[in-house]
Amino acid sequence: MSVDLFEWPDGWTEQRDASVARLADGSLLSRGHFIADVNRNAGCLQQLPGDEAVLFARGLYAFAVGLFALAAAGKRVVVAANELPATLAQLAETTSLLVTDGVPAFPGIHHRLDLVRAFSSEVDAGSREENATKQRLGALSRFGETRKCSSEAGERPWPRIKRAAPVRFFTSGSTGEPKRIDKQLGHLIAEGNAISALFAARRPDFQVVGGTVPHHHAYGLAFRLIWPLVAGLPFMDDTPEFLEQGTAQFLAGAVFVTSPAHLNRLDGLAPLPAERQAACILSAGAPLGQVAAEQAQRLLGCAVTEIYGSTETGALASRERDAAGSAWRPLPGVSVALAPSGIAEVRAAHVPGDKALLSDDLSLLPDGSFALLGRRDRVVKIEAKRVSLDEVESRLRTLDEVADAIVIALGDPARLAACVVPSAAGASFLANRGAFRFNRRLRAALASQLEAASLPRQWRFVERLPHGTLGKASHFDVEKLFDDQRPMTQRPGTSEPNIASIRAIPDGVQIDLSVPDDLADLAGHFPGMPIIPGVTQIDWAIRLAARHLGLAIEAGMSLQVKYRKLFLPGRLVTLTLVSRGDQLRFNYAEQGEILSSGSIRLPPQGGA
The missing domain is CATH 3.40.50.12780 (ANL, N-terminal domain)
Structure with a gap:
């Protein structure tokens, strides 16, 4: 018809x-x-x-x-x-x-x-x-x-x-x-x-629809194109890459369609004057944190309306991120119920087949609203974009330098971490050029096949992947490979660098360190010129040797250290630890140039 x-x-x-x-x-x-x-x-x-x-x-x-x-x-x-x-x-x-x-x-x-x-x-x-x-x-x-x-x-x-x-x-x-x-x-x-x-009561306040969400995304297509055409609202033609650019679209009566990927990055943005505050701000793709929601309302001038849905189903529910609460309410014409299997089922005219099972677990509330409890599959949200962990793994395995790989999501907000078994070609590159350049090489190869949100940010290179007794990859054991990147809490008042990668060498290990500018150990040292103090460099060498080489080094044992160049934060530095005989030798180097080196006497065999 x-x-x-x-x-x-x-x-x-x-x-x-x-x-x-x-x-x-x-x-x-x-x-x-x-x-x-x-x-x-x-x-x-x-x-x-x-x-x-x-x-x-x-x-x-x-x-x-x-x-x-x-x-x-x-x-x-x-x-x-x-x-x-x-x-x-x-x-x-x-x-x-x-x-x-x-x-x-x-x-x-x-x-x-x-x-x-x-x-x-x-x-x-x-x-x-x-x-x-x-x-x-x-x-x-x-x-x-x-x-x-x-x-x-x-x-x-x-x-x-x-x-x-x-x-x-x-x-x-x-x-x-x-x-x-x-x-x-x-x-x-x-x-x-x-x-x-959904917005019928507010429609008189709306004059134009813009946003940062691409129209090739189902959410962007629905809210930036189809809805404006249905509602008789003009839409903005351009799609700003950054919210700072997008504020040019903030006008009285504007609806701004964006996502947590942009609303989580409002630091440094000045509050908009009243005449440039949008009438409505929409966010979808991933849940928006409470701090980001409050900051957006304070800086942009109105509370954020979150949208819940998927490419398969379209928009299904909304919630206002204000003091009223965080429950989701189905859009007009949408019904949500639990199927006999316990899986949430949605029905709506805009859902293909008129109904669909949801990939999220949820809890239905007496007033018809619901709360989300999390996803059931291996598709994760990275900066409000759906990323298939299996797809990233598959793309990695097609690279000449990779024999096998597992990709997991870590932290909150989530970030991708890859555990890679190098092929012969990859192992050769790793040995000659180092882990940092190797992971840059892999990221560059993936960048032509995947969007930025799908590129792993953390890497581990191993001889074989951790597997369970039935041969299935052990994701728990993979997570343990990245445990050393979590902040140390054993010694209050100190801090550690981020670890970019680790690789074994004869009698030791090499660790690529990324030192943040706001490291706690910089406080009080050399005001106006932040450098890594010598005592901190020694402390890191001892603690990382204990963790990765199993060495127990007593306080007060003799050591010798030579400082050659300043160790500055904000740069990638390689720490080499080698245990031979009764000594632990270490050095910090930047692009092959030694910054400092030293040796620490180890306790006798069998000592603590």
């Missing part, structure tokens, strides 16, 4: 001069422009081979045109999560057409979106970056005005699009491969209607 804009408000297509998108320079694009662009590109796409196409566009307006033009052309939309070469190459294995507003590397047919009388090639090369938006979208009006459409644009109707027009997403799966999520355009519109119902 074909209908005009599904359940979108009556008169949407008649009100052609109403604004649909706002560009970074303040220019506005009308619904008439949008309708004309969708029609023009749909006509071109109908002539291209294939029944599906990959869609990637940096600009939200271009993405919107591509999405609806492909649906009108009868082609499945395959939403690319990013434009990394590895991502596009994998999609190209099954899809030969890419629809885009740029020129990413893609081994197939490109359709570059034709948008609003875009400039031809007569653009001064020196001003390309400055005019990037105009090159893509064409010459537009001054701030606050919407150009009238041409007579051709004004006469063309909205194309008839099937409610069942297919849209495919990919998200992190539990098998190491991206998980395919198939939806219909009707599901996206129904989700937009549910969001619109």
Whole structure:
């Protein structure tokens, strides 16, 4: 069945001069422009081979045109999560057409979106970056005005699009491969209607929707594009990478769609004046901590509204991060219950199949709200992005330098840690260049295949992975390999450096140390010029030798130390510990240059 804009408000297509998108320079694009662009590109796409196409566009307006033009052309939309070469190459294995507003590397047919009388090639090369938006979208009006459409644009109707027009997403799966999520355009519109119902009472206060969440993410697509179209709100075309840049989108009446990855980094941001405080701030992707929620409200001017959902289900619930509490309330039209298995089940018109089981455990409350208790699978949230631990492991194992690997999540907020068995090539590189350069090499190789949130930040290199009695990898034992990075509490008033990596050497060990600038041991030493005191260097050598070499060194035993260069914080330094005979020899070196060295007499064999 074909209908005009599904359940979108009556008169949407008649009100052609109403604004649909706002560009970074303040220019506005009308619904008439949008309708004309969708029609023009749909006509071109109908002539291209294939029944599906990959869609990637940096600009939200271009993405919107591509999405609806492909649906009108009868082609499945395959939403690319990013434009990394590895991502596009994998999609190209099954899809030969890419629809885009740029020129990413893609081994197939490109359709570059034709948008609003875009400039031809007569653009001064020196001003390309400055005019990037105009090159893509064409010459537009001054701030606050919407150009009238041409007579051709004004006469063309909205194309008839099937409610069942297919849209495919990919998200992190539990098998190491991206998980395919198939939806219909009707599901996206129904989700937009549910969001619109959620904010119906506040709609008069809203004037424009912007944010830092990419529109290729299901959350960004729903809240930055579909909902604004349903609700008749213009959306911001650009997607700032950092919240500091995004504050330019903070205007009276603005809705700002963001995530904990940005709201957790507000330190140094001055409180916004009243005239630049947004009407609503949305956050999703991971729970927002109480401290970050309070800081966001204090600096940005309003309480954060959190959204709960997933790529598979769409938005399901919301909660206000104020003094009222932290329970989640289902969106209008969404019901949550426990299935006979005890697993939470959700029902909603925008969920494929009308119902789905949740991957989170939750506790239902008497008033219909619920509390989240945690995830049940190996997909973790890193900076509000879903990261499959299995996928990161799989990517590591494809590298020539890696024979095997286990990846785990550590800490709160979570960070990825990788335990790697080097191949022969990897072991050679490790021996010759060191662990720090080896993990940089592995990260660089992964960076072309994975997004930044999926790159491990901590590393261990071992001869074989810890395994249980049945041959299954022992994640508990892997975690123990990273225990030495936790702050020492045995001696109040002292502190230790962070340990980047550890490797065995004949009769000893080498440990790469990263020393933070705010180390407690720096307090009171050499005011105005923080350096690592000699007594601290000796203390670290003794404590780390006890931990990694099993040496017990008594206080007061004789030692000799020679200091050659200043040991400064904020740098990577390698500590070498070698135990031979009755002496422990140690040295600290930076990029192969010795900073200090010394020896400590060990107790007689059998002594304490």
